[in-house]
Amino acid sequence: MYSHHLSDTDVFSPHLDLLAPSLIEDIGHYTNNQYDARLKQTVLTFLPTGWVDGFCLNQDEFGNQLDGYVIGINEGLYFSLQFIAKAYVLESVQGDFAQYRRNGGALYHDAIRLFSDPSANTLSNIFFEDVPAEVDGALSGAQSSIAMIILQFIVLHEFGHIVNDDLELMGLYKIHVAPTRHDNEGYEPNNTYWESEYKADEFALLSICQKAKNDISAWANFMGIYLLFRWFADIEKHLGKTLSEFHPPPLKRADKLKALMRPTIPGWENVQDEVERIDNMTHVWYTSAEPDK
Numbered sequence: 295m296y297s298h299h300l301s302d303t304d305v306f307s308p309h310l311d312l313l314a315p316s317l318i319e320d321i322g323h324y325t326n327n328q329y330d331a332r333l334k335q336t337v338l339t340f341l342p343t344g345w346v347d348g349f350c351l352n353q354d355e356f357g358n359q360l361d362g363y364v365i366g367i368n369e370g371l372y373f374s375l376q377f378i379a380k381a382y383v384l385e386s387v388q389g390d391f392a393q394y395r396r397n398g399g400a401l402y403h404d405a406i407r408l409f410s411d412p413s414a415n416t417l418s419n420i421f422f423e424d425v426p427a428e429v430d431g432a433l434s435g436a437q438s439s440i441a442m443i444i445l446q447f448i449v450l451h452e453f454g455h456i457v458n459d460d461l462e463l464m465g466l467y468k469i470h471v472a473p474t475r476h477d478n479e480g481y482e483p484n485n486t487y488w489e490s491e492y493k494a495d496e497f498a499l500l501s502i503c504q505k506a507k508n509d510i511s512a513w514a515n516f517m518g519i520y521l522l523f524r525w526f527a528d529i530e531k532h533l534g535k536t537l538s539e540f541h542p543p544p545l546k547r548a549d550k551l552k553a554l555m556r557p558t559i560p561g562w563e564n565v566q567d568e569v570e571r572i573d574n575m576t577h578v579w580y581t582s583a584e585p586d587k
């Protein structure tokens with residue numbers, strides 16, 4: 295596995311090359327292989343740039359229609375998910391590991407900073423330093439599984455656009471995850487775009503929930519996804535502008551997903567404190583001064 299001292303993105307690239315085909319398999323699994331025809335036309339690729347972005351497209355750069363779809367995930371998005379997952383894990387450890395509990399604010403700011411300036415970050419913070427090997431194993435495992443659920447949600451969201459024919463219906467050739475660098479000039483944002491985003495979110499969340507082992511696990515997955523939208527909202531705060539008028543505000547998307555979960559997955563009364571904890575935690579993370587490195 296990785297050396298803890300490597301901060302070069304080259305460390306991740308071989309891993310991501312293997313991850314791409316396994317994410318395609320994950321989509322098949324989560325959707326009970328009912329969209330196999332579409333899935334066979336879909337290629338997933340990691341782009342070796344630090345930008346926090348992901349997208350889905352069906353045309354090449356010259357405007358020629360592809361005979362399928364490309365879902366692209368920038369490595370910067372992958373790294374950010376590792377940061378926010380680690381922040382969540384560090385702030386949440388209990389029991390035997392309680393002594394390793396730390397404020398996740400610095401890591402949260404690392405993930406936000408990665409959005410504005412991919413070259414400014416050191417990736418070595420992604421790893422757990424200064425903890426015994428067995429603790430490292432447990433915490434890194436928790437971090438990976440949270441980051442993976444969020445990544446699967448993003449990929450399923452993009453696949454939702456493909457299944458719903460959104461690219462064709464809206465005439466867009468490229469739909470972004472975190473679209474400050476979008477290619478939608480000439481299109482007027484309107485409710486149709488927002489509705490299609492809500493539908494893609496719903497598609498992704500329900501696909502993940504119906505494969506969860508039990509209700510507790512479905513809610514645990516939801517927490518990671520909820521955290522993603524809190525982070526998007528804080529990126530908007532940090533930038534002082536909305537990420538995309540083609541997307542509903544991140545917190546509205548989070549609320550929609552919460553409203554979808556409550557009647558669908560039993561146990562809201564047991565998890566609402568955790569949702570509130572995430573709200574408070576991310577607020578403290580965002581408003582706390584960035585510590586010196």
Ligand SMILES: [Zn+2]
Binds near residue numbers: 451469471491
């Ligand atoms: Zn979308």
